[in-house]
Amino acid sequence: MPTRPSAPAGGSFTHRDWQETVVAGAADGPRLARVVVTNAYTGRITADNTRCLYSLSYAADGTGSFSGFERCEGGVDGHHGTFVLRAWGTFDAGGTVHCSFEVLPGSATGGLVGLRGTGGFSAAPGAAAVPYAFEPSYEEAAAAG
Structure with missing residues (x-):
């Protein structure tokens, strides 16, 4: 589908809450965990x-991978509504996270209908604010309507 281009940029986010629950395995070894997070962008x-x-999968050496979804209520470039990010990535034994994300197609509402886009970030443990990159675009049919 054709899209209208948008300039790449980003910003930062902070973690407001992190609630992790082990669902299988030992807390100090290979395990699966579920995490509920609240962020502010x-x-x-x-x-x-x-x-x-x-959902997180930890290896015995502390490295691992994750995937999940984030529902955002707010705005992108001054347009307001809601949308969902699908995220996936890895983390090393020291806790540094590398994440990619994309807007889940069809998830945007309000002034964000038709929103698409990709982005990502890398975060060291304990960072007060995490810089992210995000390149949004909009489906033409939605942008024209």
Whole structure:
């Protein structure tokens, strides 16, 4: 589908809450976990209280991978509504996270209908604010309507 281009940019986000529950395995070894996270975004994405649900898989050496979804209520470039990010990535034994994300097609509402886009971030443990990159675009039919 044709899209209208948008300039790449980003901003930062902060973790407001992180609730992790081990669902299989030992807390100090290989395991599966579920995490519920609340974030606050500034910059290209503005959202005060996102809600995230992630599944994590830890290896014996502390490395691992994750995937999940984040619902954002707020705005992108001054347009307001809601949308869902699908996220996936890895983390190393030291806790550094590398994440990619994309807007889940069809998830945007309000002034964000037709929103698409991709982005990502890398975060060191304990970072107060995490910089992210995000390149949004809009489906032409939705943008024209």
